[in-house]
Amino acid sequence: MTALTLARPDDLxxxxxxVADFHAEAAIAQDEETRRAALLPLLExxxxxxxxxxxxxxxxxxxxxxxxxxxxxxxGMDGFVDEIYIRQAVRGRxxxxxxxxxxxxxxxxxxxxxxxxxxxxxxxxxxxxYEKLRFRAREDYMxxxxxx
Amino acid sequence: MTALTLARPDDLxxxxxxVADFHAEAAIAQDEETRRAALLPLLExxxxxxxxxxxxxxxxxxxxxxxxxxxxxxxGMDGFVDEIYIRQAVRGRxxxxxxxxxxxxxxxxxxxxxxxxxxxxxxxxxxxxYEKLRFRAREDYMxxxxxx
Numbered sequence: 001m002t003a004l005t006l007a008r009p010d011d012l013x014x015x016x017x018x019v020a021d022f023h024a025e026a027a028i029a030q031d032e033e034t035r036r037a038a039l040l041p042l043l044e045x046x047x048x049x050x051x052x053x054x055x056x057x058x059x060x061x062x063x064x065x066x067x068x069x070x071x072x073x074x075x076g077m078d079g080f081v082d083e084i085y086i087r088q089a090v091r092g093r094x095x096x097x098x099x100x101x102x103x104x105x106x107x108x109x110x111x112x113x114x115x116x117x118x119x120x121x122x123x124x125x126x127x128x129x130y131e132k133l134r135f136r137a138r139e140d141y142m143x144x145x146x147x148x
Numbered sequence: 149m150t151a152l153t154l155a156r157p158d159d160l161x162x163x164x165x166x167v168a169d170f171h172a173e174a175a176i177a178q179d180e181e182t183r184r185a186a187l188l189p190l191l192e193x194x195x196x197x198x199x200x201x202x203x204x205x206x207x208x209x210x211x212x213x214x215x216x217x218x219x220x221x222x223x224g225m226d227g228f229v230d231e232i233y234i235r236q237a238v239r240g241r242x243x244x245x246x247x248x249x250x251x252x253x254x255x256x257x258x259x260x261x262x263x264x265x266x267x268x269x270x271x272x273x274x275x276x277x278y279e280k281l282r283f284r285a286r287e288d289y290m291x292x293x294x295x296x
Contacts, residue, residue, distance in 0.1 A: 019220065028221060038223040047195040048225055049218035067217035070197035072167065072231050073176060074295070075186040077196055083220050108296035115294045122288065135292035140270065142290055144283035146263045147222070148256035 002098050004106075007051040007063070009043045012036060015051055018063050022085035049082065054099055055090075062086035064099055066107075066115075074113035081117040100133050118143065150246050152254075155199040155211070157191045160184060163199055166211050170233035197230065202247055203238075210234035212247055214255075214263075222261035229265040248281050266291065 007015050016036050023030055030038075042051045042065065049068055055061035067080040086095050104115050117135065119126050127137060155163050164184050171178055178186075190199045190213065197216055203209035212232040219226040234243050252263050265283065267274050275285060 030220075030223065034223045035220075038218075038220055042218060046218065048216060065218075065220055067219060067226070068196060069215035069217040069228060070186075070190060070194065070213075070230065071215060072178075072183075072186055072213055075178065075182045078215075080217060082218065104294055104296060113296050115296070116291050118286070118289050119292055120288055121290050127292070130292050133294065135294045138266070138291045138293060140268055141266050142269050143264050143286045144267055144275070144278050145286060146252055146281065146283040148252060148261050148263070 002055055002095050003053075003057065004064075004099060004102060005053045005057040005060075007043050007053050009040070011051075011053060011057070012039060012043055014058075014060055015039055015043070015053065015063055018060060018085060018087075019083070021087070022063075022083060025085075025088075052099075052103070054086065054095060061090050062095065062099075064103065066103070068112075071114065076113040077111050078114040078116065079107065079112050081115065097129070097133060100130075150203055150243050151201075151205065152212075152247060152250060153201045153205040153208075155191050155201050157188070159199075159201060159205070160187060160191055162206075162208055163187055163191070163201065163211055166208060166233060166235075167231070169235070170211075170231060173233075173236075200247075200251070202234065202243065209238050210243065210247075212251065214251070216260075219262060224261040225259050226262040226264065227255060227260050229263065245277070245281060248278075 016039060019035055042049045049066055051063055051065045053060035053063055062085050064084040065082040067082045069078055071078040084096060119130060164187055167183055190197045197214055199211055199213045201208035201211055210233050213230040215228040215230045217226055267278060
């Protein structure tokens with residue numbers, strides 16, 4: 001059973017390093033200062049989201065960041081998997097599945113009604129992976145985003 | 149200029165009636181008790197979202213409910229248009245555009261980085277409407293949802 005630890009302010013360095021690794025891999029351009037400033041509120045208990053370290057808290061092998069919101073359709077709190085990352089060296093061992101199956105159960109206990117994530121439509125491998133974890137595709141819909 | 153008022157607990161009846169109208173129109177099945185229980189935290193200042201009455205606060209002509217979350221990509225708070233509804237009798241007068249153009253500006257002032265909404269891919273009229281309001285389609289992506 002892989003440990004999942006809610007990240008706190010003294011995890012900032014460890015977590016920021018992992019996020020930098022993920023962003024490099026995903027070609028997300030973000031400077032170190034912005035990244036740390038975006039992480040810190042989550043570690044300080046912001047109601048808007050939470051970060052969890054995957055594996056040993058002192059030497060994590062990945063992380064998952066959830067965003068919490070509200071949905072009238074689901075009649076309560078819902079969440080988004082904002083980012084999930086597992087170090088390359090330990091991929092393919094089912095750690096991601098374990099995390100994405102454990103976390104919703106734990107969060108249902110504190111009132112979460114639904115968990116969403118965004119996936120590339122043409123990434124059939126990822127879609128199959130998430131479907132096995134009981135995520136259902138909202139095929140006919142898409143997001144539109146207005147940046148401030 | 150159409151008034152936009154943050155809904156408070158004593159707006160519950162007015163708001164719940166409008167939400168019931170919207171749900172009837174959108175064929176969302178939800179009993180009155182569930183609906184009111186899902187609305188109340190928003191009126192009581194939940195950090196997860198907010199409801200705004202459109203038009204005169206005592207006799208609103210619509211409402212918009214926003215959900216607030218967190219995004220690493222946008223490096224801060226983001227939001228979702230959870231529901232927006234304008235009474236049929238006053239549609240086609242640009243009220244929705246006004247609301248969706250005013251609200252992001254106001255919310256940018258309190259730190260909102262991006263506003264999202266979900267739209268049917270084949271609803272070209274809605275897509276065109278939102279594009280004019282500077283919402284950009286995330287064409288290649290879709291949501292997947294796991295209900296608890």
